[in-house]
Amino acid sequence: MICDNLKRIQKNIDIATERSGRSADSVQLVAVSKRQGLEKIRKAISCGQQIFGENYMQEARQKITSLDQNLCWHFIGYLQSNKCRVAVELFDVIETVDRLKIARILARHAAELQKDIRILIQVNIGREKQKHGILPEDAENLIKSIHRETNLQAAGLMGMPPWSKEPEASRDYFGKLRKLSEQLADKGLFPNDNNIELSMGMSADYTIAIEEGATLVRVGTALFGHRD
Numbered sequence: 001m002i003c004d005n006l007k008r009i010q011k012n013i014d015i016a017t018e019r020s021g022r023s024a025d026s027v028q029l030v031a032v033s034k035r036q037g038l039e040k041i042r043k044a045i046s047c048g049q050q051i052f053g054e055n056y057m058q059e060a061r062q063k064i065t066s067l068d069q070n071l072c073w074h075f076i077g078y079l080q081s082n083k084c085r086v087a088v089e090l091f092d093v094i095e096t097v098d099r100l101k102i103a104r105i106l107a108r109h110a111a112e113l114q115k116d117i118r119i120l121i122q123v124n125i126g127r128e129k130q131k132h133g134i135l136p137e138d139a140e141n142l143i144k145s146i147h148r149e150t151n152l153q154a155a156g157l158m159g160m161p162p163w164s165k166e167p168e169a170s171r172d173y174f175g176k177l178r179k180l181s182e183q184l185a186d187k188g189l190f191p192n193d194n195n196i197e198l199s200m201g202m203s204a205d206y207t208i209a210i211e212e213g214a215t216l217v218r219v220g221t222a223l224f225g226h227r228d
């Protein structure tokens, strides 16, 4: 079942990239495995999936240590300062950095652990009170300050549009996030200019996100089914 889902999602990704004149390998699937059992994750690995996303540190630690393979783990949950060290230990990419305080703590631990960590800046594209993420107009200063931190590489942006039962409602927000990333890239704010990550789109709207420029789509239920 999971392998069929994976094939279908990969196919949809291929169609969406082709439709928007992008190469198929310009988009990577982050399999969001939060609140999904180890067996399902093993299944996904057995049919080729290597990038996974987790939201909760304790749960992630159990999974990552017991899978113990050459996988790539993205942290996509809310990051508290007292969880930063574990985050650096466990994860390859931290997608949810939205304030300098957290970036500095991550950098300190990364230096201590002699690890380079890729981060994305989480942007509150819908300007929602209840959502995390930095406001779009403040992203530039945050990234500039992060440049001064060692062991930390700002690789792009991550965002979540306001919830809607209509996937098309996400399109404008995705477009806004892409434009912001282009403006920041024009100012030379990302070290790797020709590969700026844009993490946007989930089960309901990942093909729309790809049409609007996503390089990472975070898909959970469409791959693994409903969460526990």
Ligand SMILES: *Cc1c(COP(=O)(O)O)cnc(C)c1O
Binding pocket: 032, 034, 055, 076, 077, 160, 202, 203, 204, 218, 219, 220, 221, 222
């Ligand atoms: C849970 C989660 C997802 C996956 O959501 P689905 O609708 O199950 O695809 C993606 N991104 C973030 C940040 C999440 O917390």
